Amino acid sequence: MNSECFGLAERLVDRTYVQQALQAKQALTNQIRVLLEHRKWPEEGWDEATVELLLHELALMDSNNFPGNCGVGEREARVASGLVDRRHFRLGHGIGRSGDISAIQPKAAGSSLLNRLANIFALDVIKLAGVRAAAACVLVPMATGMGIVLCLLTLRHQRPQAKYVLWPRIDQKSCFKAIKTAGFEAVVIENRLEGDELRTDLAAVEDKLQELGADNVLCVYSTTSCFAPRVPDRLEELAELCKKYDVPHVINNAYGVQSSKCMHLIQQACRVGRVDAFIQSTDKNFMVPVGGSIIAGPDERFIAEVSKMYPGRASASPSIDLFITLLSLGRSGYKKLLAERKEMFQYLSAELSRVAEEKGERLLKTPHNPISMAMSLTGSAAGHDGKDVTQLGAMLFTRCVSGTRVVAPGSDKDIAGHTFRNFGAHHDNYPCAYLTAAAAVGMTKTDVDAFIKRLGKVLGKSKSRSDEREGSFAGAAEPEEQGSVESTADTLDCSDER
């Protein structure tokens, strides 16, 4: 409704009230205007109704929603199911164009505009979270692993001879597989045990660079966010090495945006050395469904190259989700989430430490890991030799605790041709078994309290079990969370009181 419509409405409803409504409408329109004019992630979040209105307006800008449009192409964003159409707010054209995932679509000005804004917000959030050196980013509808593949494929064009990717060990399958998928050979750099922490072996990296020849190395591929007792890589030093040897540097920052420490590491790395790209998942950092990642970097040209590598259109879903979420939160809402997460991290540390001590265990000292923490699982709590500890994950799982990982020595694993000793531990020979937990964005006090309560119960139980069934050997723990452990006799019990 434009002002003419409001004028006509006065024939049906008193002028005073219509005028007031018009002014309220103008305030809203102004909100949109300011957004388009400043092209910045707003400080204050928008309410849901306003976000929906904007989505509606954007959808009207796409040709499939034009009144009287007739489509005679092979792709006209016709949607068969009303349910599907509505859930995408009638934005059917996806994002990008054949040559470039960031390109504007002629048939879909609204989707294109949404995607531009989502990318603008994404860059803003990365800067807000600490990497002010970020010059550009591209939001892709692929999870972090595939985002990394895209970066590696892009680097191939710059370094056609390079075969190797230097990779400080991090025991997550998808990280490692990304190298293989992109067609390169992973050179695994084992971590150094420093106190309880597992840290980057810088000397080993430099040795490998020299040994293989920098020209043969596609890139160094480092990691920020990881399960304790591994801690974020020494990014600053790695970046300096990369600069020194003129080797690209790609950083897996999967869930690091939520931590100012991880972001500070990247910022420093950009400042003092070489970083080509750092990749973060949208679901883990921004509380959207799985499906997107942000590829960012300090050099606009490289990010533009990456964005041109994606051949063809792509799903707009991750862009829509991020757009809605960041617009709804606003900068202040996101900052609040980050502050709450930091608080929860402290609270979880304290509580886990307390329960550990009660059970004769201890919280591992991993001060460099700002998100994940680990509690030892030695004989005193869970049977000796870590045998029984592998039951712990399953026992927590049946009590509706999701996300813990139990890591016990003994599990070698062959992934894409490489054999990892004690896969899951990030190390061939970590001194003890342990259980990890993380304080991720969105975690609540209720989560922590329920976890600690259930863990306490299970640890008691576990102990007695190990007494009873000393001979049973459950086999090595599957490090990818407890779910993969086979069902136990325990029935699900998610209540804490009943």
Next chain:
Amino acid sequence: MNSECFGLAERLVDRTYVQQALQAKQALTNQIRVLLEHRKWPEEGWDEATVELLLHELALMDSNNFPGNCGVGEREARVASGLVDRRHFRLGHGIGRSGDISAIQPKAAGSSLLNRLANIFALDVIKLAGVRAAAACVLVPMATGMGIVLCLLTLRHQRPQAKYVLWPRIDQKSCFKAIKTAGFEAVVIENRLEGDELRTDLAAVEDKLQELGADNVLCVYSTTSCFAPRVPDRLEELAELCKKYDVPHVINNAYGVQSSKCMHLIQQACRVGRVDAFIQSTDKNFMVPVGGSIIAGPDERFIAEVSKMYPGRASASPSIDLFITLLSLGRSGYKKLLAERKEMFQYLSAELSRVAEEKGERLLKTPHNPISMAMSLTGSAAGHDGKDVTQLGAMLFTRCVSGTRVVAPGSDKDIAGHTFRNFGAHHDNYPCAYLTAAAAVGMTKTDVDAFIKRLGKVLGKSKSRSDEREGSFAGAAEPEEQGSVESTADTLDCSDER
């Protein structure tokens, strides 16, 4: 509500009515049971309410929706925005697991089940549409071009030496870029002009295979669906060549599922020769938003390999969309859509032919192309030398006709290092300018009628304009649809009568 709940309801509502409701509920539950038992795409479509109920039930199977769940991992499918959560039916965990996009997620039994069913439906629809030889498929949340990249990357592991991809020319950027992105060198095989049609030059393919050495060729990469006057590749013969030379064969079947002819070609190719994978877009064939593709093939193992190449979780959105759409349509609904499309193709041909003749043009004879057709644009209709014809696209665009392409000689284009003469024409020197239109699934008689009417008007206009402004030269047409042509003075007019 289980039968106990229904029993209790009888204390509030008369037994007779509750019993009837229970029986109706059982009928619905039975519908779900049959689906899970038979694991087949149903013959009759489900109504929207039932589809929504099933989605709701599936969501309840994911841990983020468990009552009392506490999450202490780094990825717990927490969703910040209610708007986002609802649009994904609270399915936040995505699909796949670090090593495999088809893997079951411990935390997300419901999402995993949905994804399995979506993949089952996808295979069923491919068989129904004509490729009974399909043994497996994987639905990936990436558009066709990226799906092809994934296939090429998978093949690399089988043929580490191979550098070349043999590619019968098809002037769509994303098809070509897929080769580059995957890190290979495209060997372009120019098409042969046969009558009006552009067809595969089989001899040239075989010559190249011999010249480069089959071992150095990663694969032959052919195409079914394309803009007239190019027609689908000679798949059967290409497949035979691939078999003979033991070279993989990947088929871009972007929007070919909707055509029994395209699917028949693939079926024949699988039967007599070698096909490793054929890739189709979900949006173009199944009327869902852009974002997914189905990678299918006659060999289960190869498809399993491809599915293991995707590192990490992925967006469930394309799976959800396809699941809803195919379940809502049922086999009978989709067959009806295909039949209607065929009818519309006939109707569009007849009408376009009629208007062409009226304007002194003609419909090009491209009997092998079952979806797209082209009308000549010679001097009589649109100015001589094809100069002015490039305006035509823009003029149609402003009249809300989307999807036509005007191809005129003269536009060379450099894409990813390769120069294409007369890009858009699929040929260095096609004899005339032309306009293409397609009868894609979902097109209605209203679309055709509006298009023909507006085309008629524009052709008249265009003619007179060329008379007036004979000297103006608009430059070569951008083949990727009319939208890229700069705005004209024409204002938008989507109405036909008013």
Next chain:
Amino acid sequence: MNSECFGLAERLVDRTYVQQALQAKQALTNQIRVLLEHRKWPEEGWDEATVELLLHELALMDSNNFPGNCGVGEREARVASGLVDRRHFRLGHGIGRSGDISAIQPKAAGSSLLNRLANIFALDVIKLAGVRAAAACVLVPMATGMGIVLCLLTLRHQRPQAKYVLWPRIDQKSCFKAIKTAGFEAVVIENRLEGDELRTDLAAVEDKLQELGADNVLCVYSTTSCFAPRVPDRLEELAELCKKYDVPHVINNAYGVQSSKCMHLIQQACRVGRVDAFIQSTDKNFMVPVGGSIIAGPDERFIAEVSKMYPGRASASPSIDLFITLLSLGRSGYKKLLAERKEMFQYLSAELSRVAEEKGERLLKTPHNPISMAMSLTGSAAGHDGKDVTQLGAMLFTRCVSGTRVVAPGSDKDIAGHTFRNFGAHHDNYPCAYLTAAAAVGMTKTDVDAFIKRLGKVLGKSKSRSDEREGSFAGAAEPEEQGSVESTADTLDCSDER
């Protein structure tokens, strides 16, 4: 987004595409403008997205959605549940104002505007359906029975002495109870049996008017839509009587809008005699959920009086539903529905006649009833003396046939102090038992076919049962549909083939 916003969008998306989007937006805005300017129910229906956009725009006009609004009253349309808020499109203020249900609300210009338009559409649809004499109407959020109460209460102020309401018998409880609720005494005029039909006894009405004294009669309260074999009242003649004796005339037109015959009767009555108001239900005529009725009449002043009788605000839900529905259908859509209903009436008649003859029964001849029809249930089909026929309803009910009524002699009923002989039959002594069915708007061929099939089966069964259990007496049929009959042993079976 206004044109300034579009202008700013051009910094993010190409001007051409934004311009096209702007023009499309203007086309939409124009659609709204035309609606507000002409204030007429549009000929062509609006698509769902446009309707939703308009609802969104209207909601923004209500103060509870103003950015920055602060409420310090006792009623501020705060809504606790997001689910509730969204389902009402954030329109929380209801309609009307303390003194008048049609009044404009200062705090809710949008809701008020919607209500005005809904009332305008309502009057348009009544005229379109045949009562061109209608001068005004008011849409109230109450079902027909309560709408009639409101009319009777309004008439009381005009005729403070009047005690009686003359009411040609129609065996529907709510119709009769309306009189009692309003505080009047019903004078039941028994119907005349003419052939198979039950028709108004005009002489009896006039006798009563004279006997009671016209001044003591509040109104004549007649009926159009009713179950066969009763037929619509002789409205023209009743209206003439009312005019002659200067007595108000209120017509229960519950589901008569869907029938041109019923509407014609009202139109004629308005033309030649006296009609004060006729009331129709929104759910039965316009396929919206139960909850609203339209009170219309040829005299604006009386309708205004009625609208002022409702003390306080009221639910906007029925207005919203009717607004959406009529806007979505458009005049052409509703005309189509009416034409289809007429066709279904013919089809149902033919099919029911056929099955009746097969079973030795007959369709009663009720040519004056344009919606409902009845099939005899004599001994040949269903046991003699009508005893067993009462099972028929329940048997159909368990087969998912809803809406039939079986009427058998024998059931006296006391309602609000009055005893009706053979309640349900509209007559003390109708010659035979029968089953009714109706062709109401929205009925499909599938409905008819399923009904006929199941009826055929049940009639066969019923026959044999009556042979077996001749002595059992099920008691008189409850005329309000089959559901009230107690459950039988039959289990639900809604499938026709399986």
Next chain:
Amino acid sequence: MNSECFGLAERLVDRTYVQQALQAKQALTNQIRVLLEHRKWPEEGWDEATVELLLHELALMDSNNFPGNCGVGEREARVASGLVDRRHFRLGHGIGRSGDISAIQPKAAGSSLLNRLANIFALDVIKLAGVRAAAACVLVPMATGMGIVLCLLTLRHQRPQAKYVLWPRIDQKSCFKAIKTAGFEAVVIENRLEGDELRTDLAAVEDKLQELGADNVLCVYSTTSCFAPRVPDRLEELAELCKKYDVPHVINNAYGVQSSKCMHLIQQACRVGRVDAFIQSTDKNFMVPVGGSIIAGPDERFIAEVSKMYPGRASASPSIDLFITLLSLGRSGYKKLLAERKEMFQYLSAELSRVAEEKGERLLKTPHNPISMAMSLTGSAAGHDGKDVTQLGAMLFTRCVSGTRVVAPGSDKDIAGHTFRNFGAHHDNYPCAYLTAAAAVGMTKTDVDAFIKRLGKVLGKSKSRSDEREGSFAGAAEPEEQGSVESTADTLDCSDER
């Protein structure tokens, strides 16, 4: 999905995960079971997804959603618009049956069940809020005024001779009009001025009872919630009078449920005297859209009578809204809302008192009014003689303050035949002009702060204006909120900072 379905799902997804999902599902089903078994408003609120699931399950119990149902009645809950159908969760049959709004519908077990539960919750909430004496209630889809009409109409049947309704003056149109609509004569009992408060003149009531004769009095009709400086009626004493004279007693408790004081008054009245019914609006007390009221009372039989007075089915919308809202809040959520309201009342009192003193005004002393308060508007703040004060409402309105009322002497008003002196003031001659504000449930600190800020500004302004335009006379204030005051030159300004 029943357990058989889960079993079958194990063929597609690992047994462990399916089992866990099954157990989670059972927890949910158990939640529903407990609700149906205990038939009590739950202590803890349900989350939105669970509420939606239950609504979905209930909808499946209605015949219009039965698979294979065929409808041949005149009312089959067919819904033309998908948008409408979805917004009602596919519950189309409404509530009630011809004879009784609480009756179970054969065709709609789900809607009936929902309605029963909504009524159960309603009674629970009334007891929780303080009237433990409540024995029954009925939730009707009509606002409070019409709910009162229904009560009066019901009483008529008990007291056919009674003509008068004794009504302690409360200046809200709809309260008064209810008497007239029901067909009775209002006997207005003027209030006594006690300090700043306006209180019930008990002696006058008793005098009138004696004067008119108790048998001629239909009922005493009292009020709890009202705008200060009027305070709730002396219910206890009125109830004693009613008991003594055997006269019914109906209480307008429009927005009193939110105040423990109002509820306590009713509880006491029930305990010591006679109360037939007390009526409360759902929107004002439970934060749902306008449209419903709850008629409650200490005698089940009377409430049953009322519920039988509504002739015909009715909108289910208010029942659905209340059901969702109370289920989502739970008892604990509602108690929290009530506690917050009480706090806000204190805060608003303090702040309003502060600003009043700053401007030379004062907060009137009305300790008996627990919701509304009033600030004097004498010459010092707003011009003398109260002339200019009427501008104040409009000025606040344009600053997006909704809900204040300015009451100034001088406005006589004729309503339904009765002339009220100084309508709006509840008194013929209240000593000063004033402005009212209320702390209603859902009010936030932000509301209060914004109001106080804007009021402060406006009072300053108002003062100076009155200086300038001393001669202008704006006429008496329309007491129904500021909106009805004509527009001023002020433009809307809802921001407090800008």
